[in-house]
Amino acid sequence: MKVATWNVNSLKVRLPHVLGWLSSNQPDVLCLQETKLEDSLFPLAALQQAGYLAVFSGQKTYNGVAILSRVAASEVVYNLPDFNDEQKRMIAATINGVRTVCVYVPNGQDISSDKYQYKLAWLAALRKWLKNELVRHPKLVLLGDYNIAPEDRDVHDPQAWEGNVLVSGPERAAFHALERLGLRDCFRLFDQPEKSYTWWDYRMLAFRRNLGLRIDHILISGALGCSRCNIDRAPRKLERPSDHAPVVAEIAC
């Protein structure tokens, strides 16, 4: 099963890119983040025409997540249970017998801000919920924009980023706590090119200079295997791109 995750930074603006990417790559599942669309505006018809069904949880202006799939999704959960959250950042569904969890982890803005505390609380709630979810669904994949670069090699300039959100100790500890639930980072199961990133700032010609971070990830539970995982930089080269690139993995039961 080919699965992918992509922070599209507005599905309204990026719909042509998404449709083009689906057509060229033919994934079984594509998780989207930052759709920035109310549910009533979700482009179901256009996606259906491309051969995909969708479940989604969106809001105006910010956040919003969706799971596109060739076959129907079941047992859909919207938002983290037991975590009071206005922001639409999680959707989970079972597809082909695999529990598929799509997340848009808070950015955190700055380690001194309330948003950083919200980010850490959100990650703790995610971990707590996943621990139970893994008991009920041993075959589980967690895809999304984690807004965490797990290691220094995931950062173009670790010194410049030191002390910043996305790389701080507590955020990385939260990522490794997910790994301690038995989840494995598909990307690091294989030899990968050095300086592999999934996000590049729109400013400073960052993409052209490859000044990026690897913050979008696909984690799989122990009951699943992975035969391939890569970052697709192609959509980042298009006109009016998202600032994130898709991550793709081939997983098997």
Added chain:
DNA sequence: ATGGCTTCATAGTGAAGA
């Protein structure tokens, strides 16, 4: 260079992202 883009809300600028 505490930002050099981009999106979205708006109707001239400001928040937020990462």
